[in-house]
Amino acid sequence: MTRSARIIAGIVAVVLVAAVAAAFAIVWRPAFATIDPPAPQTFDAALVKKGRDLAAIGNCNDCHTVRGAKNFAGGLPVPTPFGTIFSSNITPDAETGIGRWSEAAFQRAMRSGVNREGQHLYPTFPYDHFTNVSDEDDRALYAFLMTRQPVRAPARENQLSFPFNQRFAIAGWKLLFLRHDTYQPDPRQSAEWNRGAYLVEGLAHCGACHTPRNALGAERNSAQFAGGDVDNWHAYALNDQSHSPVPWTADALFAYLREGFHPDHGTARGPMAEVVSNLSSVPSSDVRAIAVYMAGVSGTPAADRKGQDEMALAQGKTAARDNAAGASIYAAACASCHENGRPLPYGGINLGRSTAISSPDPRNLANIVLSGVRAVEGERSPIMPGFAASMNDEQATALLNYLRARFSNQPAWTGVDKTVQDARRTQTVFLQTSPGPRNAPADPMQRDKP
């Protein structure tokens, strides 16, 4: 080897070692020492109560609970474009939960998506938002979770393809997309607005569903709140691109988030039903703050959106009825509730005000027509019968096209037949696994028996 070749080889070796060291620094995280699960009475009761409200705002139970199983014991399959990820057990069980996690380990998971053992967590756990949660609130959440009933429930294996099944890849994702301290109070705004911003951008992680994601599954900051996907539902745009026929106001948002419905907007259902169910139990000042902040996000509606619902309603009266099947189904199956004048939530919304029908994505309407709104067990709640058993795909498609033509001033949807087929398949899965006010169908293993 010549001298210059030796020098080049030396430089290459140094660069390689540096690269390996840098990669190691990015990927490797130390494990936190295990602790003996602390006794529940060692936590301050007021702190636990505060953590309870925060956990409700964070909607933790929605992902970390599977239908028919114990709260926070995990196991919910979360569909993503990269495969299925199962939520983890966050009860204080020593072996299968977080019972041996110290508070520092818990806070590191919230801040930077690393578990106690030092493994990177998939960003289905929305630590890209939780990085904004204050130390004090993390402490309260830890106190709340560590005082729950421990449940033995081993984690289920994620179903991901290569390279997404390699946890070191998450370190690269974080390098690209994880921003710390993105929330800063805005001194020009009110304390209420700032409280709302802190909750929405942090623990409540509204953008996790309502902001579209890029090819690598990160929220697109340039399109914040422009509408996204969750569990085969469309999470509506909440910014100035909202398709709600009646523009949202802070008062309407407050009522909707608190009570689960609003006369101008209808009833929360699908994944949002669980969110409002949680928000109905937290201090109203926090829900008000969220509403005030989100009203700012939706901004002042464009002039052409004002009165859009009146136009849609007027159009409804004169709509050409060239879709005879859709019109007949509407008259018998829908109008009896949606035109009977009973107030929400026990009467149906005037469909001229339905965001589902004005939305560019027909999935929510297909989901709701086929599966309905199930009653919450043991309490008063809005209900709507599902029509999956009485309509075939062609008939449901005719109805959806009719509703779109009659009750929105938007162009016709394309591919509604495909949407209906998908909705029939995916909603069966959603209803089986999702927690919340829904009923699972009979065990599908038994379906084929006489």
Place this chain on the structure above:
Amino acid sequence: MMTLKVNGREHQVNAEADTPLLYVLREDIKLNAAKFGCGLGQCGACTVIVDGKAVLSCVTPMVLLEGKQVTTLEGLGTIAEPAPIQRAFMEEQAAQCGYCIAGMMMRAQALLQRNSKPTDEQIRAELEPHLCRCGTHMRILRAVHRAARLMDTADASSPASRSAR
């Protein structure tokens, strides 16, 4: 005029496309087991079976029934020869006023046809769309379990109940 297949028989009925099935069953064909409760698909009293699935007949327009097979409670059994589901409800005395019971039995029948041994939880979930204000819920639960056992024994399956399958 359209043809409606009910309990194995074809009926020629003069009904509009948007007429609810319940009205045709009760007024045209004079089958009165399915009841008018709320007319909104919210109480379950009008439930019948269409092609093996429980359907709320008050919100099911005739246009959806072309070529389909409707089964009402009358199609399951008779007074002389009650079907297992009917026997079970009688033996458990699961009716008080009875207005909701025909609908309950039809949805329970549809459940048992696809799941011969449902759990308590599955029965509760399945019958959730049905309201009963007399409060016989616990007896109804027992009756569905009893019907499952009756259907399991060959002698209890009446010819009428088999025809609904």
